Amino acid sequence: MAAIQKRGKNSYRLTVSCGYDKQGKKIRKYKTIDLSHIKPNKQLEEAQKQFVLFENEVKKGLYLDTGKITFEEFIDKWLKDYAEAELAPKTLLRYKKLLDRIIPALGHIKLNKLQPTHLVEFYNNLRENGIRTDGKSGGLSERTILHHHRLISSILTCAVQWQFILNNPASRVKAPKVEKKEARHFDIEQTEYILQLLENAPIKYKTAIYLDIYGGMRLGELAGLKWSNVDFDNMLIKINHSLQHVTGYGTFEKSTKNETSNRIISLPKTVMSLLKEYKLWQNGEKSKLGNLWCSEYDYIFTTREGKPIYPGSISSWFHKFIKKHNETIMKDSSISHDDKEKYLLDNVNFHGLRHTSATILINQGIDVTTVSKRLGHARTSTTTDIYSHSLQKADRSAADKLEGLFNSKNTTKKEG
Known part of the structure; x- marks a missing residue:
């Protein structure tokens, strides 16, 4: 078979042989090119140039026939060329777990043949009983299905950008609707109670809980704090990196969630005094260990030897603290x-302390922009979305204050 064949007035088909398959059948890659923009007497010369480029792409494994590539094959390319290089290990691991369901269901479909109906059928299947891997009855939650949808949409958006398909079929599917729930948190009374109970807690964990209640940090941000981030004189703390643990990777330092997560927040005198007290305690631990202390690290929260702490140990301690108290x-x-x-604490996880900090601030009348910057949200809309319930309460309180203000003035005038 000729490597270059004229197929029409201005088109040529290029054929590159690339070995044999397991059955001994010859494998060929084809590409049709339109040369209508080239003068007729120069078209063959251009076709030969295009063939050399095409052959080089095939031999290097760079060529993919967009008309034949399956969704699974594109996912493999997306993982190799984008995800593995750009995504954080924890995010990549989470995506791969979602792909364990996506690929068996949709991977065999040609990328350019994938339709909205395929996605709708897949989401409906995820709602069926028996789909869960944890043995629980019922299908996946709408939030989990939404995570599948967002990943599929993100991959297909990339396929559009890389010109494998013309449009994203996921954009024509109504995203699974997730009922908004109030972020789990402690109220002011329970938060005050927790702070009292912490008086007898180990100083390391007491300091960590205080920092999170007053600072509203993510767990990784809290674990990643260094003494060099603390400005005792001005009572400020800088958040500019995070500690993360991923199975297979271990515990490592990474950048914060997004650019706006790099921030400087103020902390009250109570917290800064506790931090000083904790620093003295940690210095005592260093002295006891001497050369066994890993002095190359500057983390506030560490293991007994001064190494970076496993972030989950903080949240695990808090869970046990709540459980033990209630028991x-x-x-x-x-x-x-x-x-x-009256004495039992709500079963709120460690991340709930971040929500507690934000909710209390909002209910105390702090504006959303300030709260959003303190939390390190990329957009204020993220804050309003997560804390919509608290904002509604604050708005109700504002309306009541206005009514009380003007009604009291009107009452005074009538009495006069």
């Missing part, structure tokens, strides 16, 4: 059964 209350015979409810 103690339930076993305390000196407290009547009816009164025990």
Whole structure:
């Protein structure tokens, strides 16, 4: 078979042989080119140039026939050329777990044949009983299905940008609707109670919880804090990196979630005094260990030897702290059964302390822009979306204050 064949008035088909498959059948790659923009007497010469380029692409494994490539083949390319180089290890691992469901269901479909109906059928399948891998009954939650949809849409957007397809079929599918729930958090009374209970807690974890309640940091940001980030004189703390742990990678330092996550926040005197107290304690631990202390690190929260702390150990301690307290209350015979409810703490995870910090600030009348910057959100809309319930309460309170203000003035005038 000729490597260059004229197929029409101005088109040529290029054929490159690239070995044999397992059945001994010859493998060929084809490409049709339109040379209508080239003068007729120069078209063959141009076709020969294009063939050399095409042959080089095929031999280097750079050529993919966009008309024949399956969704799975494109996902493999997306992982290799983009995801593995650009995404954080934890994000990449999470995406690969989602792809474990996506590829078996949709991977065999030609990329340019993938339709919105395929995606709708896939999402409906995820809602069916028996799809879960944890043994629980029922299908996946709408939030988890939404994660699948967003990943598929992101991959297909890349396929459009790389000119493999003309448009993104996921953009024509209504995204799974997730019911907005109020972010789990402690109220002011329970937060004050927690701070009292922490008086007898190990100083490392006491300091960590105080920092998160007053600073609203993400767990990785808290674990990644260094002493060089603390300005004791001006009572400021700089957040510019994060610690993350991923199975297979270990614990490592990375940049914060986004550019706006790099921020400087103010902390009250109470927290800064506790930090000083904790620093003295840590210096004492360094002295005890001597040369065994890993002095190359500057992290505030460390292992016993001064190495970077596993971030999950902080959240794990807090979970045990809540559980142990509640169990103690339930076993305390000196407290009547009816009164025990007042002393029990809500089952809120460590991330709930970040929500607690933000919710309390909003309910105390702090403007959303300030709260958003403190949290390190990329957009204020993210803050308003997460804390819509708290904002509604604050708005109700504002309306009540206005009513009280003007009604009291009107009452005064009538009395006069």
